[in-house]
Amino acid sequence: MVLDTLQKLLITMVVFLPLEHFLPRLKDKKIFRKNWSLDSCYALISPFIISASIVFVIVLASLVIDPILPARIKEIIASQHLIIQVVEIIIIADIGYYFVHRMFHEIPLLWKLHAIHHSIEEMDWLAAHRVHPIDQILTRGLSLIIPFTFGFSAAAIAMFFVLSGWHSYLKHSNINIRFGPLRWILVSPTYHHWHHANEEHAFDKNYAGQLPIIDIIFGTAIMKETSGPTYYGTDTPVPKSYVGQLLLPFKLLKPQKKSAPLKTEDASLSGQ
Known part of the structure; x- marks a missing residue:
């Protein structure tokens, strides 16, 4: 699996680095930009955590759904x-993704966990990986429960993963490409860049x-295709480091110590 991950990253790099160099949206961005090493950690380490956990979520969902789902539905699908199956998976998964993402x-x-993904200040293909594993597990796992449990073929699911994976790299990339009328059908880089904008x-x-x-x-769309955001x-x-971001959920769930009540001036004087 390690070699597969490295191979996929290498292929993606070979495709997107030239495109970002010759067709950049922001022309002064460097390859080894700020937080390049952080995003590399996400790209190299997180897939192992995420893949195993999503399988666990899907297996649990199957145990609940399989006994109550009519066999006829699986046969029809x-x-x-x-x-047709791939198109249906794209629609079903993205509806699920929309609501989990909005949540x-x-x-x-x-949001404090999802803010890790929104901490990206320089968008490119590699930045697509900066998502906390728990964020990715819930978003991916919940949005894919129906495709995995309703009888869609393994080939259709695999094709969906390939298409959505490459599309994720594209929509985060620093590529100046206009989708024209296609922007109403498929999320473009500019469209997704607006989601990452630090503009009210x-x-x-x-x-x-x-x-x-x-x-x-x-009612949550911004359809500005001619220009992207200025601030991300x-x-x-x-947290700045990969380990710090990985451990953020434990920090968020840790009970906060209550500060001692401040003494009033009168109370402090009476105690002297």
């Missing part, structure tokens, strides 16, 4: 053409991972 923005405790009018917008129509339906990142404090 399995009988469909591969491409990470609207629930304060979850763009806060809590563009949640969808692949299908902008979901944001449009729920978040004002929410986030």
Whole structure:
């Protein structure tokens, strides 16, 4: 699995580095930019944690769903053409992704964890990896329960992972590419960059991972395709190191010590 991860990263690097060099949105960005090593840690280490945990989530979901799901539903889904299954998975998964992603923005405790991903100040293909494993496990795991338990073929699920993986790199990349009318169908780099903008009018917008129509339906879309944001990142404090970010959930769940009540001036005088 280590070699597979390295191979995938190498292939992705070979594809995206030239594109970001010759077609940059921000022309002064360096390859070895700020937090390059942090994102490399996420790319090299996190996949092992995430993959095993998502399998665990799906297995648990299967134990609950399998006994109550009519076999006929699985038969109908399995009988469909591969491409139809892939399209259905994209739609189902992105609807799930939208709501889980939105939950990470609207629930304060979850936002503090998701803020790790929004701490990205220089967008590129590698930055796509900066997501806390718990964030990724919940977002991916919950959004993929139906595709994994309703009888979709392994080939369709595998094709979805390939397409969504490459699309994730693309939408985070520093590539100046316009989607034109396609922007209404598929999330473009500019569209997703607005989600990462540290500009008030763009806060809590563009949640969808692949299908902008979901944001449009729920009133959370910014469809500015001609220009991207000026400022990225978040004002929410986030640990600087990979280990610090990895351990953040334990810090968030740790009971906070209550500070001793301040003595009033009269009380302090009476004690002298």
